[in-house]
Amino acid sequence: xxxxxxxxxxxxxxxxxxxxxxxxxxxxxxxxxxxxxxxxxxxxxxxxxxxxxxxxxxxxxxxxxxxxxxxxxxxxxxxxxxxxxxxxxxxxxxxxxxxxxxxxxxxxxxxxxxxxxxxxxxxxxxxxxxxxxxxxxxxxxxxxxxxxxxxxxxxxxxxxxxxxxx
Amino acid sequence: xxxxxxxxxxxxxxxxxxxxxxxxxxxxxxxxxxxxxxxxxxxxxxxxxxxxxxxxxxxxxxxxxxxxxxxxxxxxxxxxxxxxxxxxxxxxxxxxxxxxxxxxxxxxxxxxxxxxxxxxxxxxxxxxxxxxxxxxxxxxxxxxxxxxxxxxxxxxxxxxxxxxxxxxxxxxxxxxxxxxxxxxxxxxxxxxxxxxxxxxxxxxxxxxxxxxxxxxxxxxxxxxxxxxxxxxxxxxxxxxxxxxxxxxxxxxxxxxxxxxxxxxxxxxxxxxxxxxxxxxxxxxxxxxxxxxxxxxxxxxxxxxxxxxxxxxxxxxxxxxxxxxxxxxxxxxxxxxxxxxxxxxxxxxxxxxxxxxxxxxxxxxxxxxxxxxxxxxxxxxxxxxxxxxxxxxxxxxxxxxxxxxxxxxxxxxxxxxxxxxxxxxxxxxxxxxxxxxxxxxxxxxxxxxxxxxxxxxxxxxxxxxxxxxxxxxxxxxxxxxxxxxxxxxxxxxxxxxxxxxxxxxxxxxxxxxxxxxxxxxxxxxxxxxxxxxxxxxxxxxxxxxxxxxxxxxxxxxxxxxxxxxxxxxxxxxxxxxxxxxxxxxxxxxxxxxxxxxxxxxxxxxxxxxxxxxxxxxxxxxxxxxxxxxxxxxxxxxxxxxxxxxxxxxxxxxxxxxxxxxxxxxxxxxxxxxxxxxxxxxxxxxxxxxxxxxxxxxxxxxxxxxxxxxxxxxxxxxxxxxxxxxxxxxxxxxxxxxxxxxxxxxxxxxxxxxxxxxxxxxxxxxxxxxxxxxxxxxxxxxxxxxxxxxxxxxxxxxxxxxxxxxxxxxxxxxxxx
Numbered sequence: 005x006x007x008x009x010x011x012x013x014x015x016x017x018x019x020x021x022x023x024x025x026x027x028x029x030x031x032x033x034x035x036x037x038x039x040x041x042x043x044x045x046x047x048x049x050x051x052x053x054x055x056x057x058x059x060x061x062x063x064x065x066x067x068x069x070x071x072x073x074x075x076x077x078x079x080x081x082x083x084x085x086x087x088x089x090x091x092x093x094x095x096x097x098x099x100x101x102x103x104x105x106x107x108x109x110x111x112x113x114x115x116x117x118x119x120x121x122x123x124x125x126x127x128x129x130x131x132x133x134x135x136x137x138x139x140x141x142x143x144x145x146x147x148x149x150x151x152x153x154x155x156x157x158x159x160x161x162x163x164x165x166x167x168x169x170x
Numbered sequence: 171x172x173x174x175x176x177x178x179x180x181x182x183x184x185x186x187x188x189x190x191x192x193x194x195x196x197x198x199x200x201x202x203x204x205x206x207x208x209x210x211x212x213x214x215x216x217x218x219x220x221x222x223x224x225x226x227x228x229x230x231x232x233x234x235x236x237x238x239x240x241x242x243x244x245x246x247x248x249x250x251x252x253x254x255x256x257x258x259x260x261x262x263x264x265x266x267x268x269x270x271x272x273x274x275x276x277x278x279x280x281x282x283x284x285x286x287x288x289x290x291x292x293x294x295x296x297x298x299x300x301x302x303x304x305x306x307x308x309x310x311x312x313x314x315x316x317x318x319x320x321x322x323x324x325x326x327x328x329x330x331x332x333x334x335x336x337x338x339x340x341x342x343x344x345x346x347x348x349x350x351x352x353x354x355x356x357x358x359x360x361x362x363x364x365x366x367x368x369x370x371x372x373x374x375x376x377x378x379x380x381x382x383x384x385x386x387x388x389x390x391x392x393x394x395x396x397x398x399x400x401x402x403x404x405x406x407x408x409x410x411x412x413x414x415x416x417x418x419x420x421x422x423x424x425x426x427x428x429x430x431x432x433x434x435x436x437x438x439x440x441x442x443x444x445x446x447x448x449x450x451x452x453x454x455x456x457x458x459x460x461x462x463x464x465x466x467x468x469x470x471x472x473x474x475x476x477x478x479x480x481x482x483x484x485x486x487x488x489x490x491x492x493x494x495x496x497x498x499x500x501x502x503x504x505x506x507x508x509x510x511x512x513x514x515x516x517x518x519x520x521x522x523x524x525x526x527x528x529x530x531x532x533x534x535x536x537x538x539x540x541x542x543x544x545x546x547x548x549x550x551x552x553x554x555x556x557x558x559x560x561x562x563x564x565x566x567x568x569x570x571x572x573x574x575x576x577x578x579x580x581x582x583x584x585x586x587x588x589x590x591x592x593x594x595x596x597x598x599x600x601x602x603x604x605x606x607x608x609x610x611x612x613x614x615x616x617x618x619x620x621x622x623x624x625x626x627x628x629x630x631x632x633x634x635x636x637x638x639x640x641x642x643x644x645x646x647x648x649x650x651x652x653x654x655x656x657x658x659x660x661x662x663x664x665x666x667x668x669x670x671x672x673x674x675x676x677x678x679x680x681x682x683x684x685x686x687x688x689x690x691x692x693x694x695x696x697x698x699x700x701x702x703x704x705x706x707x708x709x710x711x712x713x714x715x716x717x718x719x720x721x722x723x724x725x726x727x728x729x730x731x732x733x734x735x736x737x738x739x740x741x742x743x744x745x746x747x748x749x750x751x752x753x754x755x756x757x758x759x760x761x762x763x764x765x766x767x768x769x770x771x772x773x774x775x776x777x778x779x780x781x782x783x784x785x786x787x788x789x790x791x792x793x794x795x796x797x798x799x800x801x802x803x804x805x806x807x808x809x810x811x812x813x814x815x816x817x818x819x820x821x822x823x824x825x826x827x828x829x830x831x832x833x834x835x836x837x838x839x840x841x842x843x844x845x846x847x848x849x850x851x852x853x854x855x856x857x858x859x860x861x862x863x864x865x866x867x868x869x870x871x872x873x874x875x876x877x878x879x880x881x882x883x884x885x886x887x888x889x890x891x892x893x894x895x896x897x898x899x900x901x902x903x904x905x906x907x908x909x910x911x912x913x914x915x916x917x918x919x920x921x922x923x924x925x926x927x928x929x930x931x932x933x934x935x936x937x938x939x940x941x942x943x944x945x946x947x948x949x950x951x952x953x954x955x956x957x958x959x960x961x962x963x964x965x966x967x968x969x970x971x972x973x974x975x976x977x978x979x980x981x982x983x984x985x
Contacts, residue, residue, distance in 0.1 A: 021300070028299070037216035038209015040437070042386045043470040047899035050386055078209035087204070094207040098199050101868045105698025106206030107386040107437030113207065132907035139899070141386050141438045142698045144871030145907040 007071035012080030020067050027051040029067035038078040038110045049138030052111035053077045059118045078110035092155040093117050102151030104142035112138050116152045125156055197864035200703045211435040214390045215467045217405045223252055225456050225466035226302035227449055228292040228309050230284035233547040233892020234318035237280055244308040245294060250301035252460045255293040257281035268421050271445055271669060274512035278448040285333055285510035286549050287894050288475035293452035295464055318547035318892035319343060321982060322484060322507035325544040333510055333545040343545040345512050350526040351538035351603045359499035359536050363490035372489045374574045377961040378563050379981045380482040380886040382474050383555040384904060387437020389477055390467030393453040397461050403430045406450055409443045409695050410735025415727045417446055433725035439697035441554030444515040444737050445478050471897045478551030479886055482507035483563045487571040495581050497532050497590045502539040507546050514552035516559050517667040523553055523560030524658050526603040530568035531612050531656045532590045537602040547892045556937035558659055559738050565655045569942035577958055583652050584620055607828045608922050615918045616654055619832035619854040622916045646838035649951025653943035657829040659931040660743025664822050677731030678748035680756050681816040684802040686795025691723045693733020694745040700865045705749050707861055712753035713794045714780020739931035748821035750926040755817035762811050763801045764792040827922045827930035831855040833943040839951040844970030846882055846948055854916035858930035870936045871913050877940020879905040885963045889983040
């Protein structure tokens, strides 16, 4: 089947098998290997991407279901390669040691970016709830919670600064 | 600060901590994070080579069966299939069996029998991953089912089926007997305790169930045999790239210089990626047969069902104690379930790993343990999951036993521990089983933890809740659990520790470029521990340069010195020591060059403030960058001094290092459902000097979550047919953010006297120390219900059953 998907703002058209999983479409066909595959059962969340803005686990979404949709992956989070180009959640994960082996990180980043988009000031309990569909075997989660709070505060400060500047 | 930020410690505190840390170490952002947060890590499954094919493994659905016939014709006829490999085909190459890390053999692909559910039977190589999986369905295997050995406690029964009838003359499932300590002296203390009115013997049967490290990245490999040069490049998920290279050379007969093992970014290891798995060997054979690179990456079920599990120790612990709470002796018998092949990864002389450290942190007169290993029809493995070579089991045994003693004597577990802990003036301390603990101040560490937790207040709250419950109020059962652990890490002295004859020393190479930037090459392999940062800091501190100016190379056997890799918390104790020493060698070489530069005598120079200075001469100093340029220049050097600025080191540890820690866990148990909520977790670790405290704390956080997982959720159980009941993340439950509290950490610092920078290693401390703290808390909560012990995992069903006086057997599905 031919599908057209807007991935990280770029429109791509490919002929794919109907059974192809979105995660394999991204990893194998588009070589966007930042999206990881970890469990097959929609449990671990390492494959989380945003489908029309909504975080989904791409190991249980067919690529054909993304036809005509917008898909955002970790590769599209940062504006560029400079440290200052990183999205605040990326900066927060670095600042607060919110990652160790890095395997769950792309999924965590996509989920928590979506969280901050809908709730710019989440409590630690809200953050834990939001990432409860993501497994991390390294960090014990505490520093991920701190990283998301860091990002929330950084974005609020930036918003305040912009407000003052106006 | 916004609402809801309570309990979130700001990162600034790490920066302050960095200033206070000795030697200029401190928290710094990790160098590796820049690629990871951009999705630009390079894991094995991200490796793509031109013309690469894909492999998949056919696995046994049965735990024990004779293979009657394997028909691969339909699979071979699949248009996208390039090769189908069976055990018989491998036998023709002499590769159907391979040696394990415990001097046993393990089937690569089964030939005679399958011996556990999930065992490798055939390997398909196809154009893509989907086609390879399709072809597995086309292979027809005829099995003759056999009775399996599932219950380890029945493995030595006379009528038990023999798992390893491939071994000539074998008539039982017995693997080994191993013991440690002075049996006669221990029995004598127990005889006294039994005879005297003011002493007693306390006994508990304690199971450490089979669990699985389950790193988020599964195991895999990309094998690329160059048919022209005969060089094999193997990208693979290995914690020990050099050991793997040597083993492939020994097993496959490939010349070792024609093997390059590359371990790129590793998505967590925890011991799961120490061994060599059949899939790796199949990928290599697939590449040899097809002449193309072959990628094989297992799925989650394959990872959980077939790769190295951990624990599976059935333990009986006995303590001889005085009525007033003095521990005199401990005696242990262990039945160790090793699965179908004895494939545990541990030093040769230690078939039960370092279980001999079971005397823990206590001042005992005598101790003895006896361990019997058996085969069963379960996946092979045994040493994994951040266990420090079975110290997890040892610490769980003794810490659970001490709590049972406290229960039986009616003593407070904190008071009982404080009474029996080793005192600081006893170090270096030689334990009754022969281990020499290097340093520690255990009562101080425990006191810091008790103070941080507010232990006395916690007990008062608990008493109040119990009174209210008795009065009919609907309040939870509150439990407070302690654990004090002694770890033994950094294996190890090569005179006594080797793996398959390879001594456990590790190398480091350091080169300072002409412009003063340095490259460090090490044999250990990060799986998320942040070696690129910590090891750069180690070099930077020794040479007076910035960690940003040190590149750390690891995980490529063509580019790094030999060493046994990363597991058993050995990176900082062994490779970290090698790094500090190699940097000091470079610094000493720099001294000679600096002396030549300043026309001074090397003896008149002192290392101060990051440069070599002529004593007493203001302004006469040279930094490493200045010296490096001179060392590469036409500067005339003293006779016998070569130019350039580099050095190598092989570090042979004189002893293990012995981190310790005191943990306090507070739980609530819902009396209606048996559900456990962890309210608080206080962890005070002493891992010696902390090079990067941010990374150290991260390591501890992860281990604490492991402890909650093992204590409350995780188990690889089996039904009586040998079906694995933990074969997916929907069955094998690991903790999420909701099961974990906000960790409360503290520290004490007792440097290791023999490590060059006083560091002890920390990677596994929390995984070792936290399970008994959680279990002790749950059992403490259940005390009003008369519960003295219940086995992990303490799921709601297990807790509820224990409250009813019918504890579950958690390793088997028996009703």
